[in-house]
Amino acid sequence: xxxxxxxxxxxxxxxxxxxxxxxxxxxxxxxxxxxxxxxxxxxxxxxxxxxxxxxxxxxxxxxxxxxxxxxxxxxxxxxxxxxxxxxxxxxxxxxxxxxxxxxxxxxxxxxxxxxxxxxxxxxxxxxxxxxxxxxxxxxxxxxxxxxxxxxxxxxxxxxxxxxxxxxxxxxxxxxxxxxxxxxxxxxxxxxxxxxxxxxxxxxxxxxxxxxxxxxxxxxxxxxxxxxxxxxxxxxxxxxxxxxxxxxxxxxxxxxxxxxxxxxxx
Numbered sequence: 001x002x003x004x005x006x007x008x009x010x011x012x013x014x015x016x017x018x019x020x021x022x023x024x025x026x027x028x029x030x031x032x033x034x035x036x037x038x039x040x041x042x043x044x045x046x047x048x049x050x051x052x053x054x055x056x057x058x059x060x061x062x063x064x065x066x067x068x069x070x071x072x073x074x075x076x077x078x079x080x081x082x083x084x085x086x087x088x089x090x091x092x093x094x095x096x097x098x099x100x101x102x103x104x105x106x107x108x109x110x111x112x113x114x115x116x117x118x119x120x121x122x123x124x125x126x127x128x129x130x131x132x133x134x135x136x137x138x139x140x141x142x143x144x145x146x147x148x149x150x151x152x153x154x155x156x157x158x159x160x161x162x163x164x165x166x167x168x169x170x171x172x173x174x175x176x177x178x179x180x181x182x183x184x185x186x187x188x189x190x191x192x193x194x195x196x197x198x199x200x201x202x203x204x205x206x207x208x209x210x211x212x213x214x215x216x217x218x219x220x221x222x223x224x225x226x227x228x229x230x231x232x233x234x235x236x237x238x239x240x241x242x243x244x245x246x247x248x249x250x251x252x253x254x255x256x257x258x259x260x261x262x263x264x265x
Contacts, residue, residue, distance in 0.1 A: 032073070033075050033076045033102050034104040034106075035080070039085040039109055040084065041111070043058055044081075045244060046245075046246075056082075056083060057081070059082075063253050064257035065077075065261075067258045068262060084117075090107070091152070091153055096160075098157065102160075102164045104164060105165070105166040108171070114139075114141045114196070114200055120193070120245070123185055123192070123193060128188055131185075138200075155211070158212070166214065168204060168205075169215075169261060170218055171218070172226065173198075173223075175190035175194055175227050176228045177228075181227065181228035184237065197219070216264040222234060235249065
């Protein structure tokens with residue numbers, strides 16, 4: 001009987017030890033240190049509710065990084081995404097937020113490198129020929145120069161945060177072609193701008209895959225919700241303040257980018 005009690009006590013001790021190890025493993029597994037990098041599509045320009053500390057970076061509490069952080073038990077959350085950022089800005093000003101404890105990273109980048117703002121200005125204010133030329137120049141940059149920029153950036157992200165899962169998000173089509181718009185630029189310009197998004201997303205997807213990162217394509221999620229779309233519009237057209245033009249509204253962040261990022265996580 002005494003032997004049985006000794007065996008039983010030993011079994012209980014082993015079970016308790018295993019339970020302790022399992023609990024420690026679970027606690028470690030749910031530790032999420034999330035850093036949001038990128039440009040205006042990640043900072044949330046166009047979505048309103050900008051944080052006072054972010055200044056001209058226009059980080060919005062309606063943007064997908066904040067929405068994801070609020071819906072999950074993150075151990076830490078750092079948002080350094082900034083309006084107007086190009087790949088060099090992320091390298092010089094944002095990746096310092098990463099470290100070996102970082103477990104999750106999100107990023108949109110590349111649109112400003114390819115001249116998104118100036119191309120939109122040209123297409124809205126100038127004639128069709130000037131618009132198509134600007135789009136073509138942006139596509140050439142995206143095809144020929146941007147891959148090297150992304151490779152350098154993605155390599156640095158991996159070096160700074162070797163234990164992180166990195167989710168790279170693309171850009172939506174801005175327009176539904178043949179949609180409901182009566183005024184504004186014509187469908188030839190709109191189709192050219194959408195084709196620029198296709199080129200950009202294709203380049204970003206390939207470089208992200210080569211880096212071992214997860215790419216999430218938002219184009220299908222924005223279908224019918226583009227400018228001129230048949231559904232509720234998730235993107236600002238020309239608006240005031242002008243810097244919010246051609247960026248996702250709060251509904252575009254919650255209905256498009258947030259579920260895309262969640263799927264990638």
